[in-house]
Amino acid sequence: MTFAEIMQLKGKEAGLSFTAQQLEQFSAYYELLVETNKVMNLTAITEPEEVAVKHMIDSLLAFDEKLFGEKTLADVGTGAGFPGIPLKIYCPSLKVTLIDSLAKRLKFLETVIIELGLKGIRCVHLRAEDAGRDPRHREKYDLVTARAVARLSVLAEYCLPLVKTDGSFIALKGSKYQEEIAAADKALQILGGRLVSADAVKLPGLNDGRAIVKIAKIKTTPKAYPRKAGLPDKQPLE
Template identity: 50%
Template sequence: MDQLKITFTELLASWQLSLSERQWSQFERYYQELVAWNEKMNLTAITDREQVFVKHFFDSISLSFFVPLGNVQTIADIGSGAGFPSIPLKIMFPHLKVTIVDSLNKRISFLQALVGELELDGVSCIHGRAEDVARMKEHRDRYDLVTARAVARLSVLNEFCLPFVKTDGLFAAMKGADPAEELAEAKYSLRELKGELELTHRFELPIEQSSRHIIIIRKKAATPAKYPRKAGTPLKQPLV
């Protein structure tokens, strides 16, 4: 048997997750498509097979270790890039209804082709700026869970992501290094956007043992009408 398959299966099993043959085949196909498309456009700097499975796939799935996804129906992934974390989560939890928002049309083209190739139902890929899409009534204050992985500092992410979260829903910001400084900086934006910090989870990515942090924020009320501000403003003038 493929050693990587054994390792990946065991890593998931250590978190009480089982991997079916279909799911394994989907991850393999995902890897192949990622590498093939990466030759035409910049999707990832990581192309080694084991590293993609650990640093992208397992890292994406790690959100489920701290948020019980059985209770989640709708998820929005903001600035998803090559589909992380939402596509690995969808493979592992097929019941999820996933909306991916990305500002680069080339990445959306890749994701739409990938969703077709992997035969994933209930995945919508939207080309647009988060600030604009969050103004649409079908996306505003709507999602059980919103995610962003390695997109921007938390003071900016709050304005990108919290407008998508329904009241009492969750926003999970996936970070690498210790986010203590970002959390301190983001207090004002949290208050403005009706978010409340619940927990910050820390764990080590297996094999290379680099640290990861997942910041869990609870949405306490509907998004104030003035947010998000017009596209580009949150990055230029963060709420700090």
């Protein structure tokens, strides 16, 4: 099967449907990912079905019709572009900012953006802590996403400062999400967040305990946060 056919099949199993253009874009993204991965460490997953399920569809499970649309979204620690690029392909009206600390990864993502013909998406070379203190980014986004970056108490300090009041922070988490939520209670209170939901999600053919955690930004984050680079991880707000 072609990558487009795999995406169509696995997407259907996950309750997702794609246009012909979207399938072309997912396929082009896959080709660029595996080709670039030969010379740059982007992902340990390269088999077509695994990339389709564990990267593309996993990213798309963060989509929420009530929240998404003509919104601004920042993807923190985007890495190889997940979940930001799949969400942009699936919801073209989103205005997406991909934030990462590694310039060579962003160079790859800029190539992807050009090759896929995506509009309304940009790359920003910043550490998450620096982005949260930068007036160009602080509290400027309706939605902020993060996937496999850090545990939730740390992630909240990276992401909530970027979210507008009344916006949402969406974390794509693994099997320990309930423990992480319990440990993040203090961080959310300090940073102006409130847990809205933690929904277990199942990827086609897998049962590995993934979840989408949604946090509402209910008040402005105090100016002291995020703390300087390195501190959130070394001394989490727990």
